[in-house]
Amino acid sequence: MIEYLTSFDFLVLMIKVIVIFGGVMSALAYLTWIERKVMARVQMRPGPTRVGPFGLLQPLADGLKFLFKEDVIPTNANRFLFVAAPIVSLVAALLSFSVIPFGPWLQVTDLSVGLLFIFAITSLGVYGIVLGGWASNSKYPLMGAMRSSAQMISYELSLTLSVVGVLMIANTLSLSQLVASQQSTWLGFIPRWNIFLQPVAFLVYVVSAVAETNRLPFDLAESEQELVAGWHTEYSSMKFAMFMLAEYANMVTVSALATIMFLGGWSGPLFGPNWLQAALPTVWFVLKIFVFIFFYVLLRSTIPRFRYDQLMKFGWKVLLPLSLANILVTSFIVAIS
Amino acid sequence: MIQILFFFFAAVAAGAAINVLVQKHVLYSALSLILMLTAMSVLFILLRADFLAVIQVIVYAGAIMVLFVFVIMLLNLPEDEDGADRLRWLKFIGIPLGLFFFFLVGATVWNVEPGSGTQAPFVGSPQAIGRALFTDYLLPFEVTSLLILIALVGAVVFAKKDL
Numbered sequence: 001m002i003e004y005l006t007s008f009d010f011l012v013l014m015i016k017v018i019v020i021f022g023g024v025m026s027a028l029a030y031l032t033w034i035e036r037k038v039m040a041r042v043q044m045r046p047g048p049t050r051v052g053p054f055g056l057l058q059p060l061a062d063g064l065k066f067l068f069k070e071d072v073i074p075t076n077a078n079r080f081l082f083v084a085a086p087i088v089s090l091v092a093a094l095l096s097f098s099v100i101p102f103g104p105w106l107q108v109t110d111l112s113v114g115l116l117f118i119f120a121i122t123s124l125g126v127y128g129i130v131l132g133g134w135a136s137n138s139k140y141p142l143m144g145a146m147r148s149s150a151q152m153i154s155y156e157l158s159l160t161l162s163v164v165g166v167l168m169i170a171n172t173l174s175l176s177q178l179v180a181s182q183q184s185t186w187l188g189f190i191p192r193w194n195i196f197l198q199p200v201a202f203l204v205y206v207v208s209a210v211a212e213t214n215r216l217p218f219d220l221a222e223s224e225q226e227l228v229a230g231w232h233t234e235y236s237s238m239k240f241a242m243f244m245l246a247e248y249a250n251m252v253t254v255s256a257l258a259t260i261m262f263l264g265g266w267s268g269p270l271f272g273p274n275w276l277q278a279a280l281p282t283v284w285f286v287l288k289i290f291v292f293i294f295f296y297v298l299l300r301s302t303i304p305r306f307r308y309d310q311l312m313k314f315g316w317k318v319l320l321p322l323s324l325a326n327i328l329v330t331s332f333i334v335a336i337s
Numbered sequence: 338m339i340q341i342l343f344f345f346f347a348a349v350a351a352g353a354a355i356n357v358l359v360q361k362h363v364l365y366s367a368l369s370l371i372l373m374l375t376a377m378s379v380l381f382i383l384l385r386a387d388f389l390a391v392i393q394v395i396v397y398a399g400a401i402m403v404l405f406v407f408v409i410m411l412l413n414l415p416e417d418e419d420g421a422d423r424l425r426w427l428k429f430i431g432i433p434l435g436l437f438f439f440f441l442v443g444a445t446v447w448n449v450e451p452g453s454g455t456q457a458p459f460v461g462s463p464q465a466i467g468r469a470l471f472t473d474y475l476l477p478f479e480v481t482s483l484l485i486l487i488a489l490v491g492a493v494v495f496a497k498k499d500l
Contacts, residue, residue, distance in 0.1 A: 123399025
């Protein structure tokens, strides 16, 4: 054990962890800036402009503000669970980055069941929301937490099932091998991405992913007009910031998974000198994730919220049968070819 | 290293399992059960059964226990005050059943042959488990799915009074 802790491999691993953790955390901070800026532009407002050029230092100002705000714990709240809930949320959200391949060499660990690991970890994230809502001992958080858990259970099904078609084609559960299976091209110019083979699965996945991350038009759990802020109504200061970071981290995770499974992960044209060739895959990967994030923000700023019964009906009667039909058709084609 | 991890997580699993029984509030019992299931999945990882470990978390901790917690919150049960009173007669069944369980464990441990000391070439990959399920264990697998189907139909009948 001591030999391992002083070995070169361990050093490389630690550097990877620090690079990915630091990169992800700063990206999450800047996602708030992107969200506010893009939403403002859609709604013909300038958005944040005061702090730094184009408001670029706004995330730093927000972070400082979160740190100095008073940390309120309601009198009748369950103290232990009230404090534990945001921690559970954030830890579960950040753990999934340990298996995501950001590039051919930029991955902390390549689990043979990496995809299932992410699903397992994100399914634990719902406890943060549920416990936070319950421990607040207040009616709006409880309503929000119950809506959110019902919604996440419903949409997790179609999210997981939509992936099965891709897995049958790629024949692996490891995320890096999923990327590797989409490397070459058809006819010399169409990239061999799964989105062309599994368009239905892609649509089902993207829609369920929006619902799974509790974003508009599926943000019933925190709908401001009815529930004040849903499960995090009673939270303030750093605990609220942790919930928000977890939400953005989940957004990045589902976008990264969509990129890995349907858009070829870090694959893309490589050119230039050696250092550029080593860095380009990560750039392509981040760009593809950014496309999804941009799409989410546009969705949030343009589409109104679903009603609760519409949400449940859509999940169980449209998305679930669609993903099941997709599995049937795909397995038939895979079996005869 | 593996031994340290094993004893740590085995202790966590056992402690959480005891906590499920001791806790007065039913939500804390459910949370301890989640902790127990997660610690169990770490034990699976130490046995190199990654797939089983992940499935354990997805199915039990991530799906079934969420439903438990959901129902507990939905009913918002008060703390179980007269619980000891209602469960009084249970000890007449519980003690013999517990003794029988210890007898089973003892008999199993007594009859186990000591291993040769080398690890068996255990394959816990999804492919191996899938192949085993659809060849050697096909009948139990199908019967289990029938059982779940029966439970599902029963739930529908309960939920809809007039079909």
